[in-house]
Amino acid sequence: MPRIKFNTEVISCRFADDFETTGRWKVTSRCIADGSDKAVKEEIFDAVIVAVGHHSDPYLPLKDFPGIEKFSGKVIHSHDYRDYKGFEGKRVVVIGLGNSGSDISIELSWHAKKVFASTRKGTWVFGRVGLNGVPLDNWIFTRYQAFLTSILPASYREQQFKDYLNSKFDHAKYGLQPNFGPFRQHPTLSDDLPSRILNGAITVKPNVTHFSGNRAYFDDGTSEELDAVIFSTGYDFSFPFLEDSLLQRKGNDCALYKYVWPMGLPHSTMAVVGHVQALVSINPLAEMQSRWVTSVFTGKLKLPSQSTMQKDIDKKKAWINNRFYKSHRHHMEVDHIEYIDELADVVGCKPNLLKLLFTDPKLAYKVFFEMCSSYQYRLHGPNACYPEARKRIMAQSESALYPLRSRVSTAKNPGSNLMLYALLVAIFALFCFML
Template sequence: MAKNVAIIGAGVSGLISLKCCLDEGLQPTCFERTGDIGGLWRFKDKVEEGRASIYESVITNTCKEMSCFSDFPMPDDFPNFLPNSKLLEYFRIFAQKFDLLKYIQFQTTVLNVKKHNDFSSTGKWDVITERNGKEKSTTFDAVMVCSGHHIVSHMPLTSFPGIERFKGQYFHSRQYKNPSGFEKKRILVIGSGNSASDIAVELCKKAEQVFMSSRHGSWVMSRISDNGYPWDMVFHTRFNTMLRNTLPPMIVKWMMETQMNRWFNHENYGLVPENKYLMKEPVLNDDLPSRILYGAIKVKPNVKELSETSAIFEDGSVEDIDMIVFATGYQISFPFLDESIVKVEHNQVKLYKYIFPPDLEKPTLAFIGLIQPLGSIFPTSELQARWVTRVFKSLCTLPSESTMKASIETRREKRVELFGKSQSQSLQTNHIDYLDELATEIGAKPDIISLFMKDPKLALKIYFGPCHPYQYRLNGPGKWKGARNAILTEKQRLLKPLKTRIVKDSSMASITSLLKVLGLIAIVWAIFFHIY
């Protein structure tokens, strides 16, 4: 008899968990408190209690080829970076293709998830839900928590002396929807992450002046990288990952700083991170430097104190302020789980590989998407779900409790070393390394050496090209016959939405490449001649 699995949430992680359960022959039931799919990516013009909230202009920070599900490429005419409405359209196409909606109970809130009375022997859970005012308890063999971590706002008001006497309006970025109503205002945005940067850039088009207060600074990147390609298709390659993992740390950090400063010198713009050698998640914003350049946004240090109408900063400067937007992140919360099952401490949850609580008698509770990779969350959640469903079926096994706890501590120490102790970095992980780690568990990691012998063209593409999600469908459980073709044709899908005007082919690119090669030969020859 197939096992019954409860899935909490019908956002990105919930949808892919549904599909993975079906792929493994499990019987899933997804509980979604709202009336539609999409989770975080479904824009609503009003904030809804208990669900993530985005502003109207949100665009993905990772491109479509790196963000699609591994056996379902996005339509080739979709833009490379998607507005939230376009991404939601992809989710709808995906849900329809795999007939997922019939497994979702909408307008149903999960009130409590507790161990069944025979949990120690069966690993079963009682899930108490509420719909239309009526409560219901259902027993499941396993539970996948896909509720996300962008719901409960983090507003550290005690860190801002004088906030109680500030006469202007202040609110968390979760409440922000669009720039309407902010005309001619002097606005202070607290934070320098992606949301803070997006909101500051958008508001400065209508506000009198926008200030951005940054405690630690941030690296800022454009979505557009070498030769106009999306940044993550250039950055996330196996070859680059190999270099970062094998070269001495100081060389890697120097390379990262050099790369981050290629677009503009962060020190000159007041944005350079306090500890620039940490692998802090970069901000993706194509407009921020130009807005700073012509004064629409002014970067300020941390706020020391607030008066009735102004902000006093740590450098002694004072600015009149009408409104404050706190883009200060979120707190992890699972109101339907007792602390005896999962405890949140310092905005962290101790989970094996960010997924499994290590001290349960049975591995039948898993968290999907509770992670912040230096890349797209979509393929990450998918590989998590693929592994979890095989653990539920006992096709994959977990190590002992002591081994898992040791692994959690080792991972924590490494994370602090790479990313720092900041609360905003508590879920950070390297992208390809983590994907490969999960793929190894299920037997889906590409065998590059074997591929070089059998299919050198594909092997070169996999190693030196972008690390697409399709790579994890080439072999092993869940193998997809279209994976090879999807990898080799990614450039066609990338260029399709760009080439909307027909132009004659130019031979300049090949000439430029030839000149570069000749120049390199000339330099090597000059050095050789000089030595001898």
Template structure:
């Protein structure tokens, strides 16, 4: 689900890889595509400014620095690909008394391993993926670990139906259609029911304040069992720190704290770019489809990777970059500034409904990928596939929305895309079947979804009889 769309992972790689495997894969991709000669490592970009002739040429002056020497270069276009995990957010001002705390505190970015925390009492602030990973790892060595969370979160397992990777089952075109067309009370009921299939979140102190919002869940297979065993405890937000303890919003106190780990996320900023270039309204970057500044005289700047969804980052960035290049080379034309601004406002309203906070970077993965694919002619044409290749069409629609789907047709078409899609479950199962005892079981997401929908559809039918 996370590979480049024309470069599948080796079939002996595990489904959820160690970061060293990801690095091996990216290096192999760079070598295969002969990209290393275009990369300038250990080089700082100091500034990006419009050239004096920008209104005519759309060119940029980029000042870079390496080994203390600066160099200015003119480029026809610029992509900003630094993502949104850039500057650690350490909200020390939000916690009264932290300046008097005598223990140690650090941001999760500076956490490198559990050894220094052996036998210590640790408070982890936050309930995202980093917070949960750190708390679970520390719980094997630390004396006590407490997680403090203001809002709670859904916690999901990587293993879903029949032990399949969650995203291979959940991120499908059919499931995406259901979430978008079902009445909100039905989709909300289904969402909460699915999230509570593994364990009841309210019993573990993890229940989100607004459980129906589609905020990004946490993926951690160990956290519930660590809570069940008492090695990790969940507490509400911290009201204040003393010299040695933390006072929580419910009045309870965690005494004799040795370490506080702030897993409080990141901020993003562009210090090398003038603020007027990327319009910012109410601390929100205004970008068409999360990529293009809508008020540029020439569309020669794109922001890549500044979105977040229940989908993989690599194929998303790949799709964004493909579109950006076509705009840069005048193969695609952007809408008018007004049309782009109207689209941004419309998307913001939808984000408020689904995710509850307007500044979120979250977006719906399948819908977003299809939007970008439509601009470059790479969106799969399901009716056409149904007429010409029914087996492939069913796999594309009901199966996982793997990146290969966006190389089936249009510019950048890859001849191996069909085979990659038709064999994707074989490659998923292979690294696990190191002891083959019978034929591998392939999931049937279509039938599983039908069974899951049976009750709410019956309920809806009964309700309609009374109107």
């Protein structure tokens, strides 16, 4: 791969001398292969994509935990956790119960003497296994569900999901239920956490107020003697090779048009890819961002005016402030389908449901009611491949259940009127799209 250079550290990325007229960038880098520290090299590039992610710098709020500096046991961030080795037979507190904190607590609960999961606000736990045993993605990330969210009151939808999550296990009884709904924070994904709490392998505790020696004191007045503390408190992000003013960064917030384009540049030759967060994997979002970025870089698409872009940034910030509780992590949250559709509309590859209804109704049904995968954005527009995309969409539900085919059961479950109900909703939804 002659066009790709691995083992290369970027030291800085700055305007080239002719940036005002060409939009080019001067990138300073060095090779770090085999531990060597070779000569620094400067190169000129026509465009730059920043794709370092937002999980680069561990967020370690030690100042919020007085006495931790005198704790003689092991203190690490989840970023440095590799496996349970070294924690066998220990009493461990995991501070923070997001996805990393949950996974670490579960693994340690099989090996440590005792695991305490400390959470300040609580969390809603989504199981990866959804209704009827299908993957969560397959029934929650559909255009049908997105349509319901768009037409029903937010309070009603939130209560629906509260009821669903509490039907799996009562979050309040488990000491996990927050004082806000499941749409107001980035959720925790875990199927094993409830069972490990239920059998006592993990004990849920409130926030740690302070440490004294090797003892942690909690909000409820209790305390525990500990051997190790693991901070699962999330991440900050940084772009050490860029000046903060370039992305107008303030703390964990950046002024990026649709979380991609820096503001105030005379040329659209720098983009940020992957600096966004949704419940799903980052890959489908980053793919659509990349399609947009390359179309702009090659001159096929143009960005709107600075004032239009600023209005969009302000609108998205207002949406986040209204939707999520205030936190250092909630600055780049998006709803999966709505965000990709927004970018796909610009790129010109958003699926046309109305057209599909008349030309390929079976496919239209799959696109509306089944998981919204990246295949849908290859049906129309640039780089489309309708036959292959259609084939993948028609088979994706069965493909998701492929691991279950090791033993085929001859038993049959009775059907329901759900299909008729879903068809009526689909007709209504398509009618709304026509308006």
